[in-house]
Amino acid sequence: MAGQALLSARGLTRDFRGFRAVDEIDLDVAPESVHALVGPNGAGKTTLFNLLTGFLPPSGGRIELAGRDITGLPPERVARLGVARSFQITSLFPQLSAREHVALALQSSSGLGWRFWRSAKLLDRYTERADELLAMVGLAELAQAPSAALAYGRKRALELAIALALDPKVLLLDEPTAGMGLEDVDRTVELISRVRAGRTVVLVEHNMSVVGRLADTVTVLQAGKVLVEGPYEQVRADERVITAYLGAADAAR
Ligand SMILES: Nc1ncnc2c1ncn2[C@@H]1O[C@H](COP(=O)(O)OP(=O)(O)OP(=O)(O)O)[C@@H](O)[C@H]1O
Incomplete structure (x- = not known):
């Protein structure tokens, strides 16, 4: 090798x-x-x-x-x-916002589990990092938009932000x-x-x-x-x- x-x-x-x-x-x-x-x-x-x-x-x-x-x-x-691959559009949840998608990905990679959603402090931490990642892919202003409302190119950018949340x-x-x-x-x-x-x-x-x-x-x-x-x-x-x-x-x- x-x-x-x-x-x-x-x-x-x-x-x-x-x-x-x-x-x-x-x-x-x-x-x-x-x-x-x-x-x-x-x-x-x-x-x-x-x-x-x-x-x-x-x-x-x-x-x-x-x-x-x-x-x-x-x-x-x-x-x-x-090794992370960008998710397919079909795997986005239409009602969840761009920010929620990225926050979920951050949470899943943290290994902390669902209970930590109860901690506003931790949630805030995800939100901040989620917003940084969204800004990186040009979606800062669309952080609160439901993914269903995003145009095709923006959905692909969101997929990229989700993949980046795993810090691959x-x-x-x-x-x-x-x-x-x-x-x-x-x-x-x-x-x-x-x-x-x-x-x-x-x-x-x-x-x-x-x-x-x-x-x-x-x-x-x-x-x-x-x-x-x-x-x-x-x-x-x-x-x-x-x-x-x-x-x-x-x-x-
Ligand atoms: N699940 C499968 N069962 C049978 N044959 C398959 C399967 N997946 C791919 N193949 C065959 O393997 C070959 C390579 O397919 P693959 O999709 O990897 O090519 P590709 O380079 O990605 O093509 P494209 O640019 O069209 O996406 C093709 O002949 C395809 O028909």
């Missing part, structure tokens, strides 16, 4: 009834880097993401976090060890700009640039301009394998990538 990596995989494999979606992948995510996973549809990005976060058990191979074997641990254990060592973002208009994409790129300070981020992203602006390292997957890996400029100029990914994306436009 590479000594420098915070999160790494060796020979990581996942079969679905005889179909190999992730095929002996080696991956090293350097501390405090933004590492993008890209590739054409069906390349195995989501499956790899689910393996790294414990949402799927691997069929083979090994995953390490800071040198500790986390292979096969369930998602809540992986999350507790410091590694933050995994699954297509953070999916379905966004240009303005929200720019805002999200800015946001990730801001919150990445001192953190390690793994990002699945289809938008190559977003990848170019954020990623230190890009791993291109194709048919469950690593096709090319390196800095964005190097990867985007690689003939194999142009053929396999950028070419396909251009053709689809």
Whole structure:
């Protein structure tokens, strides 16, 4: 296992009834880097993401976090060890405010339990930190808004604040700009640039301009394998990538 990596995989494999979606992948995510996973549809990005976060058990191979074997641990254990993924919009509670969502996430990560909701002092402490996190993602003024009232881009920002509440060592973002208009994409790129300070981020992203602006390292997957890996400029100029990914994306436009 590479000594420098915070999160790494060796020979990581996942079969679905005889179909190999992730095929002996080696991956090293350097501390405090933004590492993008890209590739054409069906390349195995989501499956790899689910393996790294414990949402799927691997069929083979090994995953390490800071040198500790986390292979096969369930998602809540992986999350507790410091690998958090941004929650999906569908998991937000429509009536709860943005602040309440983040406060709940802070409380859940504190391990203090529900009784402490009775302590106004502790609750205040969560509120303060919740508001800091909301300010970080640009939602300061919407702290009291029910999540159902937030526009799409704002909901995604709230998901990010919830993930940050867990103070993860590694933050995994699954297509953070999916379905966004240009303005929200720019805002999200800015946001990730801001919150990445001192953190390690793994990002699945289809938008190559977003990848170019954020990623230190890009791993291109194709048919469950690593096709090319390196800095964005190097990867985007690689003939194999142009053929396999950028070419396909251009053709689809
Ligand atoms: N639960 C499953 N059962 C069977 N096959 C699956 C399952 N999940 C994924 N696959 C298959 O594994 C392959 C990789 O899928 P995956 O979703 O990981 O790709 P992806 O790179 O994330 O694609 P996309 O960009 O379209 O999201 C695909 O061929 C998919 O059909």
